[in-house]
Amino acid sequence: LSEQEMEGLDLFKEKGLCAECHILENDERAGRVLFTDHTYDNLGIPSNPDNPFFRVPAPYNTAGRDTMDLGLGAFLHDSTEFGKFRVPTLRNITLTAPYGHNGYFKTLEEIVHFYNVRDVEEYPAPEYAETVNRDELGNLGLTPEEEAAIVLFMYTLTDGYQID
């Protein structure tokens, strides 16, 4: 890794807290790093106004723009798990924009900025507010350079990636 990519990895582990959920240990069954601990969490991502499902008519969509994806909780019929989504892998993450379960973030820069400042800048309300994780994200104190380094680190997780 280049110096800046190394810095990104350090921030991913320490100040950014990313590796708390996108873990760096070998996955028990896959035998390699998958960048997920397979748990579920609610990051407080806002509803995506461009979600094409909002324009789908009844009887398929009966709530229109108010349709909410309740994630794990909908599947389990358990309101304490509403709004929680599985921690996704970050392998080849540069190739799979947009980001978040509803595609709210168009770029990696946008989602990293959200992790950093969710609680100090103005964002629309979370899609489902009651279960939002308030402990591990939202006010990380990363500088713009540090945000950029984390993004650069994620570029290195792309198949065939080479330092130029």
Ligand code: HEC
């Ligand atoms: C508390 C656990 C947790 C922490 C800490 C965390 N993530 Fe995530 N991450 C998740 C979950 C859960 C999702 C899926 C959320 C959703 O779709 O609603 C996610 C989604 C993402 C995505 C979008 C993936 C996709 O395929 O759409 C990226 C990129 C990402 N995280 C990077 C990071 C980075 C970088 C950090 C550190 C700054 C970080 N994460 C910290 C749990 C976490």
